[in-house]
Amino acid sequence: MAMWIQAQQLQGDALHQMQALYGQHFPIEVRHYLAQWIESQPWDSVDLDNPGEETKAKHLLDNLVAELQKKAQIQGGEDGFLLKIKLGHLASQFKSTYDRCPFELVRCIKHILQSEQRLVQEATNASSGSGGQAMDTLSQRHQQINQAFEELRLATQETENELRKLQHSQEYFIIQYQENLRIQAQLSSLSSVPPAERTQREATLQSKRATVETWLAREASTLQKYRLDLADQHQKTLGLLRKQQTLILDEELIQWKRRQQLAGNGGPHEGGLDVLQSWCEKLADLIWQNRQQIRRCEHLTQQLPLPGSIEELLTKLNSDITDIISALVTSTFIIEKQPPQVLKTQTKFAATVRLLVGGKLNVHMNPPQVKAVIVSEQQAKALLKNESTHSESSGEILNNNCVMEYHQATGTLSAHFRNMSLKRIKRSDRRGAESVTEEKFTILFESQFSIGGNELVFHVKTLSLPVVVIVHGSQDNNATATVLWDNAFAEPGRVPFLVPDKVLWTQLCEALDMKYKAEMHSGRGLTEDNLVFLAQKAFSNSSNNPEDYRNMTISWAQFNRENLPGRNFTFWQWFDGVVELMKKHLKPHWNDGAILGFVNKQQAQDMLLSKPNGTFLLRFSDSEIGGITIAWVAENPNKQGERLVWNLLPYTTKDFSIRSLADRISDLNHLLFLYPDRAKDEVFAKYYTPPLSKPVDGYVKPQIKQVVPEFTTPKPEPATGVVFMDQTASSSGSHSNNFGVYSSISDNLLDPEGDFNLEDTMDVARHVEELLRRPMANQWSSQQS
Numbered sequence: 001m002a003m004w005i006q007a008q009q010l011q012g013d014a015l016h017q018m019q020a021l022y023g024q025h026f027p028i029e030v031r032h033y034l035a036q037w038i039e040s041q042p043w044d045s046v047d048l049d050n051p052g053e054e055t056k057a058k059h060l061l062d063n064l065v066a067e068l069q070k071k072a073q074i075q076g077g078e079d080g081f082l083l084k085i086k087l088g089h090l091a092s093q094f095k096s097t098y099d100r101c102p103f104e105l106v107r108c109i110k111h112i113l114q115s116e117q118r119l120v121q122e123a124t125n126a127s128s129g130s131g132g133q134a135m136d137t138l139s140q141r142h143q144q145i146n147q148a149f150e151e152l153r154l155a156t157q158e159t160e161n162e163l164r165k166l167q168h169s170q171e172y173f174i175i176q177y178q179e180n181l182r183i184q185a186q187l188s189s190l191s192s193v194p195p196a197e198r199t200q201r202e203a204t205l206q207s208k209r210a211t212v213e214t215w216l217a218r219e220a221s222t223l224q225k226y227r228l229d230l231a232d233q234h235q236k237t238l239g240l241l242r243k244q245q246t247l248i249l250d251e252e253l254i255q256w257k258r259r260q261q262l263a264g265n266g267g268p269h270e271g272g273l274d275v276l277q278s279w280c281e282k283l284a285d286l287i288w289q290n291r292q293q294i295r296r297c298e299h300l301t302q303q304l305p306l307p308g309s310i311e312e313l314l315t316k317l318n319s320d321i322t323d324i325i326s327a328l329v330t331s332t333f334i335i336e337k338q339p340p341q342v343l344k345t346q347t348k349f350a351a352t353v354r355l356l357v358g359g360k361l362n363v364h365m366n367p368p369q370v371k372a373v374i375v376s377e378q379q380a381k382a383l384l385k386n387e388s389t390h391s392e393s394s395g396e397i398l399n400n401n402c403v404m405e406y407h408q409a410t411g412t413l414s415a416h417f418r419n420m421s422l423k424r425i426k427r428s429d430r431r432g433a434e435s436v437t438e439e440k441f442t443i444l445f446e447s448q449f450s451i452g453g454n455e456l457v458f459h460v461k462t463l464s465l466p467v468v469v470i471v472h473g474s475q476d477n478n479a480t481a482t483v484l485w486d487n488a489f490a491e492p493g494r495v496p497f498l499v500p501d502k503v504l505w506t507q508l509c510e511a512l513d514m515k516y517k518a519e520m521h522s523g524r525g526l527t528e529d530n531l532v533f534l535a536q537k538a539f540s541n542s543s544n545n546p547e548d549y550r551n552m553t554i555s556w557a558q559f560n561r562e563n564l565p566g567r568n569f570t571f572w573q574w575f576d577g578v579v580e581l582m583k584k585h586l587k588p589h590w591n592d593g594a595i596l597g598f599v600n601k602q603q604a605q606d607m608l609l610s611k612p613n614g615t616f617l618l619r620f621s622d623s624e625i626g627g628i629t630i631a632w633v634a635e636n637p638n639k640q641g642e643r644l645v646w647n648l649l650p651y652t653t654k655d656f657s658i659r660s661l662a663d664r665i666s667d668l669n670h671l672l673f674l675y676p677d678r679a680k681d682e683v684f685a686k687y688y689t690p691p692l693s694k695p696v697d698g699y700v701k702p703q704i705k706q707v708v709p710e711f712t713t714p715k716p717e718p719a720t721g722v723v724f725m726d727q728t729a730s731s732s733g734s735h736s737n738n739f740g741v742y743s744s745i746s747d748n749l750l751d752p753e754g755d756f757n758l759e760d761t762m763d764v765a766r767h768v769e770e771l772l773r774r775p776m777a778n779q780w781s782s783q784q785s
Contacts, residue, residue, distance in 0.1 A: 156286055287321060335354075609633060615677070
């Protein structure tokens with residue numbers, strides 16, 4: 001309800017925009033009386049492109065109708081009588097309107113809530129100034145666009161008024177011209193009149209004709225001037241329209257597309273299209289009005305030809321304004337929801353295409369069909385050069401045709417492709433060291449329709465962001481690298497799909513930080529120290545000074561083609577492995593600040609040796625993709641008085657699928673403080689697995705616990721690898737003593753660099769756990785007897 005309270009405080013144009021959101025499709029009374037309920041419902045959880053979610057949408061519709069009926073029933077007294085009838089009627093109206101199309105209700109409410117939130121946010125920023133310089137710039141730009149629209153509206157209204165004056169003047173001129181012809185006809189008929197009468201009448205008619213012809217000559221000159229002046233006004237208006245269209249299409253729409261592309265790397269959501277659509281619709285309306293005015297001028301010229309160059313001028317104006325509206329229509333056929341940029345064959349995917357001016361130009365009166373085909377980079381280049389590539393494609397997409405739908409509630413004309421699937425792909429010859437995961441394709445969406453009663457016919461096309469096609473999940477890592485590089489460093493208006501081979505290290509840092517924060521769903525991104533660590537890895541450099549890397553460039557080959565020195569993986573493969581590990585298992589710990597991560601072994605040692613024994617930290621493995629290790633400081637068990645920093649062999653996703661990080665840290669009693677000085681339970685206790693429940697039918701579930709042999713007290717002989725704790729209930733209800741099942745592990749658990757190899761330990765753990773899952777009655781009966 002908080003949003004509705006704020007929405008009611010809007011003023012001026014913002015209030016008008018908010019009010020315009022409501023109408024017969026969704027009366028504002030429903031928003032008012034069900035404000036709290038509406039704002040608490042999971043509208044965003046409904047995927048409008050998934051037909052399987054229609055049941056969820058139907059459930060929301062039924063609940064809304066029930067809420068309206070409930071609200072109606074509680075109305076009492078004289079003042080509530082009319083409201084009771086009104087709400088009851090609205091409940092019935094919603095049921096009948098949306099029962100067969102519940103998705104439309106969800107789409108309508110999502111649009112309303114998003115628009116209200118935007119309007120409230122803009123009003124808040126404007127009043128408090130909290131948006132900073134960027135928000136001020138945005139407001140100024142929007143204000144500039146709105147002022148230009150007002151100027152265009154006034155100019156169009158002025159030319160409309162002048163055109164009417166011209167039309168009236170021309171109509172009067174034609175009447176007078178017809179009068180002159182009548183006078184001439186009368187003069188011609190005087191031959192049959194008696195001479196005396198003829199002389200008198202001839203003199204009178206000659207005088208009238210002279211007067212009319214003088215007036216016609218003067219008025220013809222005036223009409224010609226009117227026509228030229230009006231053409232000049234139209235010329236100026238076209239200049240303003242071009243300028244406004246350039247601002248909206250070449251700046252605002254391009255920026256929206258750029259935000260959409262960066263959102264593919266985890267950047268902020270590109271934002272809705274409502275404002276852009278309203279601008280484009282205003283443009284379309286003004287362009288169409290001016291085009292109709294110019295055509296009326298042409299008609300007036302044809303109706304009354306006069307000497308001069310006005311016909312050529314009007315033909316040029318008509319051609320120019322047709323070009324303007326053509327550019328608007330073709331540029332506003334856009335992809336609202338991009339297909340996935342890493343596209344696996346035989347996998348369902350979705351996309352949404354919208355024509356921003358479709359509703360305003362009544363394209364929905366005869367909804368066009370949109371077709372999707374996949375094309376190669378070379379074919380995309382040929383398309384932009386207007387070379388003939390009709391029907392050419394680089395693969396076969398199933399369910400690739402869709403009819404555009406008009407949504408009256410939002411005024412949008414869209415095609416929702418919900419069940420496309422790439423059946424096959426035809427690859428081109430690769431260049432040099434290029435791999436299949438570096439080859440880029442794009443989805444071409446095209447349609448044809450007419451406006452103005454078939455007056456203008458358009459064949460529109462739009463290309464998706466670059467798509468990398470894979471056939472196996474193992475290719476996802478490298479395909480994502482291609483997509484990230486392209487999204488981050490593509491220039492607007494480029495030739496498909498050229499990107500620089502080298503970029504500044506700072507530019508790549510921005511892209512990596514954006515990706516990392518998005519995957520962690522956190523504002524905690526990569527610090528300067530983290531980025532120095534990554535620079536050291538990327539450039540094989542030991543400098544700790546960030547300034548040393550600021551002007552360095554990194555190539556695509558260094559990023560994801562050449563392996564890191566001494567490793568069998570690339571820089572990106574290592575970084576992506578970290579992201580995947582964190583995303584799947586360790587995201588809460590990163591967001592809590594518990595994982596330092598980007599620290600090498602020597603840095604960890606320097607940090608820990610100054611801390612008390614038992615202090616530990618978590619760092620990413622240098623040697624293994626998607627690995628994280630625990631480093632801690634403790635006494636050397638083989639040399640009294642010596643303190644060492646120990647490193648466990650890295651954990652991976654496989655390990656955390658068996659036992660969580662928090663539980664593993666809980667198991668290791670020698671780990672006391674998380675660097676620098678936080679008690680480990682203070683940080684990790686909320687993630688510990690709760691204690692096992694009481695035995696059921698004489699059985700308890702076995703539990704894996706991790707032990708580091710050299711740091712276990714009392715020390716097992718020869719070493720304890722994994723301890724499985726179990727208790728068995730006897731028939732009398734008493735319990736046998738705890739017992740341990742030990743796997744014998746050799747003393748070389750420490751690698752030469754001080755790492756524990758727990759891989760063998762966990763293999764034994766999994767094997768014994770499987771044994772313990774089997775029926776135990778026969779196994780334990782001999783012990784109990």
